[in-house]
Amino acid sequence: MARRVSTSTKVGFTVLAWAVALLIFSPILWTVLTAFKTEAEAIAAQPTFFPQNFTLENFGAVQDRSDYFKHAINSIIVSFGSTILGLIIAIPAAWSMAFAPSKRTKDILMWMLSTKMMPAVGVLIPIYLIFRDLRLLDTVHGLTLIMTLINLPIIVWMLYTYFKEIPVDILEAARMDGAELWNEIVHVLVPMAVPGIASTLLLNVILAWNEAFWTITLTSGRAGTLTAFISSFSSPQGLFLAKLSAASLLAIAPILLLGWFSQKQLVRGLTFGAVK
């Protein structure tokens, strides 16, 4: 039986929802607005909501000081590189867990997930020493590698969940049709799992893009990504609010746009199989 909801209740909930959404969004909105203000206006004792003297000079200053574009390119390489590398490793792994499970498959999945429960700082010293000895410190490929490894459990888990939804009959039909393992994965499994793979890719690009701990610890000038870029801004120029805002805006804009345009895909992928 459908519940009857009065108009006033609906209005009330709508207003409440908008209020909560605005509350959550307000710091980001404030950052955006501040980025276009002058420094004097940004720290004024009587803050204005909209910039009174609209200016783009903060962005120029940020680029001049610490080369935004170099960091942005590093971010792109590390986030996409680590995700694609992760998918290449995780697709066969998830295939075997979903379609040829052994007695220990569940345990392995749990063990993989458990590595995400440990605070990253717990393995900081060994990883730092390994990176130092292998000369991977402050290199883009070293950072890509560590990002692949820390996100691999999530990639495997997500793909495993999606693959479980694919009827095994279809893969068996491919085997009967003469497909060897490689063809079965490339021609049958992957095309059928495209929605799942796409949302795994998106989520992991976002996770890698926003990752700060390892990026800040393992890189300095050369291989730093946008998270390193932003942190380099916060301490020495903490008082220059407008420039810090401009840097923040530049750092989050690309991933925000990516998320915005792919939100349908993300939601579909994340709720895939939840309702049949």
Add this chain to the structure above:
Amino acid sequence: MGSITLEHVNKSFGEVEIIPDISLDIRDGEFVVFVGPSGCGKSTLLRLIAGLEDTTSGTILLDGQDVTDAPPARRGLAMVFQSYALYPHMSVRDNIAFPLKMAKLPQDVIDQKVDYAARTLNLASYLDRRPRALSGGQRQRVAIGRAIVREPKAFLFDEPLSNLDAALRVNMRLEITELHQQLKTTMIYVTHDQVEAMTMADRIVVLNAGNVEQFGSPLDLYKKPANRFVAGFIGSPKMNFVDGPEAAKHNAHSIGVRPEHFKLSTTEGAWKGTVGVAEQLGSDTFLHVQTDGLGLMTIRTDGDQTFRHGDVVWLTPDPTRIYKFDAAGKAI
């Protein structure tokens, strides 16, 4: 060529033994049906032949060659699944062409074969559709098309008709039988429906708890069932069984009489009973008769007989058609 031989095949999943020990010899070009109740191991046996499951022990020979350890892709068999198992992201054309692409045939040969299969199966106008835009019967035809294009040594059917409605099932049954007569390729067909088994098979394998109860032609199984299980499983409605003193009169532990082998009278006969339910099908009438002391029996009579609930009837089994079984259930 497509002869299939199983030698002492055993399959266990961990501690559970699904197929204790089966040896079978399926001749080239034969239509063999595996039939049995749910969980009797018939699908597992088919999957062992397909290579989708590994045998625990024993040997599988295809045309005399040992394929026990060969992967399914290397066995040259085609399989039609109960769920159709079509590739949802491919058009009908690509579905049928898939095995040929895997065999790396040149594109013009592929096109030719796909067109031929599509014409044979009345699929020509659907070639560019996706499977989800097809009805159940059409999907099943695509699955069959995908199987026939590669000219396999044998076809394996795993309950292919159980997802179809009754009318379509009868049609597809005929089509598959016709296909077999045309291609003369070995076919193994798994079903739990004994009518499908009787109507389609050259020979039937009756399976029960992973064991072969009997392997023979449909009429052999009907006329000379090897044991009580086969007698009860083959034939519809089921055979009536009687134990105790009535069976002892025939020097047997139990006797069986098929519903069609009774003489029915309202005045005299061997066993007296009362009609419970009369199922009138038009051509036949099935009477469910509660007999005095011998339990419920099913009787087949012609469709013109009109009996009603509560009528008293006398049943006389045809003495030449009483099946006798010993204490172990074996036919005497």
